[in-house]
Amino acid sequence: MKAPVKHLITAAFAAVTLVAAPLALAADLTDVGAIDQAAIGSMPAFVSANGQLAQYKAGLDRQFAVAIKGAHSAADQQRVAQSFQQKLLDRQRTVMGPLFARAQTAIASVSSSKNLSVVVDKRIVIFGGQDITKNVMDLLTSPGAIVPPVSTPPPSEVGYVDQAAIDKIPKLKAASEDFAKYDNDQKIAARQQMAKAKTDADRKAIFENYNKTVGAQRDKVLKPLVDQTQSVIADIAKKKNLILVIDKGDLIYGGTDITSDVQNALK
Amino acid sequence: MSKMLSSNRRAVAIVLCTIAFAACSKTVDVHSPQVRGVGYVRLDEILKKHPLYGQLSQIDSNIDALSLRALGPAVPKTGAEIARETQQLNAELRAAQARANDQLRARQNDFSQREQAAIRAAVVAAGENPGAAPAQAMQNTAAAQAASVTAQANSDFGKYQQAVLGQDQAAVTAVSRQLEARAERQYRQRADELSAKESQASLEMATRDSAQRISLRAKLNNLALDDALRAQVKAQLAALDRKESDAVATMRKNDSTTLAAYQAQLRAQTSADIAKQAGAIHDQTKAKLAARHASVSSQVTSVIQSLGAPAASSGSLSAATQTKIAQIDRQYKEQFKAEVGKTMADYNRTRTDLDARFAELHGVNATSQSSAARQLDALHRQRDQLYNQIVAQIQHEVQTIATARGLKVVFINLVAPVGGIDLTADAMKDVESLHE
Numbered sequence: 001m002k003a004p005v006k007h008l009i010t011a012a013f014a015a016v017t018l019v020a021a022p023l024a025l026a027a028d029l030t031d032v033g034a035i036d037q038a039a040i041g042s043m044p045a046f047v048s049a050n051g052q053l054a055q056y057k058a059g060l061d062r063q064f065a066v067a068i069k070g071a072h073s074a075a076d077q078q079r080v081a082q083s084f085q086q087k088l089l090d091r092q093r094t095v096m097g098p099l100f101a102r103a104q105t106a107i108a109s110v111s112s113s114k115n116l117s118v119v120v121d122k123r124i125v126i127f128g129g130q131d132i133t134k135n136v137m138d139l140l141t142s143p144g145a146i147v148p149p150v151s152t153p154p155p156s157e158v159g160y161v162d163q164a165a166i167d168k169i170p171k172l173k174a175a176s177e178d179f180a181k182y183d184n185d186q187k188i189a190a191r192q193q194m195a196k197a198k199t200d201a202d203r204k205a206i207f208e209n210y211n212k213t214v215g216a217q218r219d220k221v222l223k224p225l226v227d228q229t230q231s232v233i234a235d236i237a238k239k240k241n242l243i244l245v246i247d248k249g250d251l252i253y254g255g256t257d258i259t260s261d262v263q264n265a266l267k
Numbered sequence: 268m269s270k271m272l273s274s275n276r277r278a279v280a281i282v283l284c285t286i287a288f289a290a291c292s293k294t295v296d297v298h299s300p301q302v303r304g305v306g307y308v309r310l311d312e313i314l315k316k317h318p319l320y321g322q323l324s325q326i327d328s329n330i331d332a333l334s335l336r337a338l339g340p341a342v343p344k345t346g347a348e349i350a351r352e353t354q355q356l357n358a359e360l361r362a363a364q365a366r367a368n369d370q371l372r373a374r375q376n377d378f379s380q381r382e383q384a385a386i387r388a389a390v391v392a393a394g395e396n397p398g399a400a401p402a403q404a405m406q407n408t409a410a411a412q413a414a415s416v417t418a419q420a421n422s423d424f425g426k427y428q429q430a431v432l433g434q435d436q437a438a439v440t441a442v443s444r445q446l447e448a449r450a451e452r453q454y455r456q457r458a459d460e461l462s463a464k465e466s467q468a469s470l471e472m473a474t475r476d477s478a479q480r481i482s483l484r485a486k487l488n489n490l491a492l493d494d495a496l497r498a499q500v501k502a503q504l505a506a507l508d509r510k511e512s513d514a515v516a517t518m519r520k521n522d523s524t525t526l527a528a529y530q531a532q533l534r535a536q537t538s539a540d541i542a543k544q545a546g547a548i549h550d551q552t553k554a555k556l557a558a559r560h561a562s563v564s565s566q567v568t569s570v571i572q573s574l575g576a577p578a579a580s581s582g583s584l585s586a587a588t589q590t591k592i593a594q595i596d597r598q599y600k601e602q603f604k605a606e607v608g609k610t611m612a613d614y615n616r617t618r619t620d621l622d623a624r625f626a627e628l629h630g631v632n633a634t635s636q637s638s639a640a641r642q643l644d645a646l647h648r649q650r651d652q653l654y655n656q657i658v659a660q661i662q663h664e665v666q667t668i669a670t671a672r673g674l675k676v677v678f679i680n681l682v683a684p685v686g687g688i689d690l691t692a693d694a695m696k697d698v699e700s701l702h703e
Contacts, residue, residue, distance in 0.1 A: 028304030028675045059527050120678075126308065126662050127669040128676035157303075161682055198620050207332040233683040243305055243686035244678065 029157065029243060033111055033119035035252050036133040040103060043137060049095050056091050060084055105146045106139040107132070107253050112149030117156035119253035120246060153254035159242035160251045161233060162259040169266050172225055179221050183214050229266060236261045295688055297672050304675035305687035308665055308694050310658070311680070316695045317657045326650045333643050357425065360621050364421050367614040371417070374606045382599040386592050393588045417611070420563045421618070427559050428622070435552040442544045450537040457529055461522040468518055472511045480507060556622070564615070664697040665690060 064084045071077040110132045111119050139146055167176060190210040197203045236258050237245045297304055314320055483504045668690055669677045677690060
């Protein structure tokens with residue numbers, strides 16, 4: 001009697017072990033960090049740099065107003081606008097560049113010390129993850145140079161795509177431009193109707209009609225492409241064993257870039 | 268032995284239960300390789316289930332509608348465009364006046380004939396001579412006067428409106444010029460002050476260093492000075508010049524920053540002053556036009572009222588027939604007045620619309636534009652506050668769900684959730700329960 005029971009117990013434990021096997025094989029994703037970028041941006045060094053940049057831009061705007069008056073052709077105007085845009089970018093690079101570089105090093109250093117494979121914007125994390133904002137701020141305010149980590153971030157199962165680059169794929173760009181033109185035409189027509197509308201009820205009807213027309217066009221022109229893009233991203237992510245994909249705009253450090261794979265698949 | 272057996276049986280039961288649970292449970296294992304403790308929610312969809320979403324959506328609609336309306340008439344027009352559109356509006360106004368007058372005349376003739384027929388029928392029914400009935404029961408003259416006075420009053424109002432709008436434009440332009448000139452003077456004055464200070468400082472430095480400079484120059488004039496010493500003195504002299512020019516340059520840079528800030532401040536102040544003064548001028552214009560409009564309306568109304576005078580009686584008819592005729596006259600006049608009232612109301616609606624378009628064309632509604640911008644600001648603030656409140660509640664619900672299910676991290680609005688567990692439905696249920 002004893003022996004069969006013992007065998008039964010052994011068999012039962014074996015079964016439990018088999019059922020629970022994936023548990024042991026797959027560890028939970030704990031190497032995800034998050035940063036509150038607004039908090040970093042409100043640090044005195046960043047505030048002061050932004051102030052300098054704003055002041056420089058105000059001066060540049062005045063110079064631009066004078067310079068553009070002297071540009072008579074469209075080409076001249078474009079040249080003047082580009083030249084001022086470049087000046088602003090150069091100053092931005094000079095003023096903000098060193099601060100961004102220091103912040104990047106601080107983030108990399110903290111991430112490395114906490115074994116994080118990816119750091120994202122805190123706005124997309126609603127629960128959990130490791131908030132490293134304070135650690136990064138402490139490091140940023142410490143005197144002297146910040147020592148960068150020796151190693152690059154480990155491979156991450158969190159992927160990312162540069163949505164802006166995806167949007168530049170010819171067929172997506174064309175669809176997006178067509179829609180923008182349609183939206184603009186509808187807006188102009190709605191504004192003209194608004195100007196003649198006599199009552200609030202008329203205005204409401206015009207606005208609702210505008211929304212309905214533009215919404216229908218969006219569903220017709222953009223939605224199929226958005227769905228196709230998402231499907232392609234999901235397929236590539238599966239092949240690369242990623243667990244999720246975020247937009248590059250929400251990524252701060254690490255992650256796995258699948259933008260080029262998505263671009264190639266969509267071409 | 269039996270105790271041991273019983274204990275073994277219990278163990279078996281527990282193990283079998285565990286297996287059964289593991290096999291039958293439909294709950295997703297959050298630690299499986301597909302999930303790995305990761306959850307995600309589609310925030311936009313949960314938002315729609317929140318009890319306050321209706322309010323949020325209403326604010327969004329108001330913002331969109333106001334943006335569309337506020338952006339519309341703000342497109343600047345050229346003088347020629349304004350003149351052309353003014354001409355067009357005037358033509359529309361004249362057409363509306365002519366339409367109203369034609370309608371009044373047609374109504375007047377119609378009522379007059381119908382009243383005449385009703386009176387004749389009443390006289391014949393009373394067995395009296397139809398030739399003794401008043402020849403023209405309806406006061407055509409008064410009705411024609413009413414139409415003429417209305418047309419004249421509207422024409423006068425049109426001229427008055429254009430004159431007042433012209434004055435409004437001229438006043439706003441003059442005020443803008445004055446305020447801009449004042450700002451320019453203030454800026455020049457500050458620039459001159461700073462420039463004078465720079466010159467003064469430069470002079471003071473030169474005076475302070477003059478003794479040293481003379482001494483160094485004197486050394487340079489010494490012919491016996493060897494090359495090394497000469498170079499050294501030259502370097503000292505150059506350093507002295509550089510020190511002064513650097514100090515002046517620093518001062519100029521600081522002054523330039525000060526001036527830029529001052530100019531920005533002046534610009535903001537001038538824009539605010541112009542907007543304030545233009546608002547006051549526009550308000551006066553609106554008040555003047557509203558007062559004249561009210562006066563014209565009351566003038567027209569009193570003329571229409573005068574149509575109520577009784578028809579002239581005929582002495583050859585019996586008292587009973589004359590009473591009957593007076594009754595018919597009253598009845599038709601009342602009906603005619605009602606018709607005139609309707610025609611005038613239609614005309615006034617067109618007039619009000621044209622007035623608004625005049626005002627818009629001539630920039631009188633600039634204040635209502637800035638009021639729309641203020642409303643937009645307030646709506647955006649209200650929206651942000653409400654949105655943050657809703658998201659905080661959703662976050663709380665998601666945190667509770669994630670903790671209960673043993674998740675490690677939960678994301679929102681992913682580009683593509685390949686693995687992980689979707690908590691959207693659970694969160695929606697919890698958020699919906701906030702209604703209860």
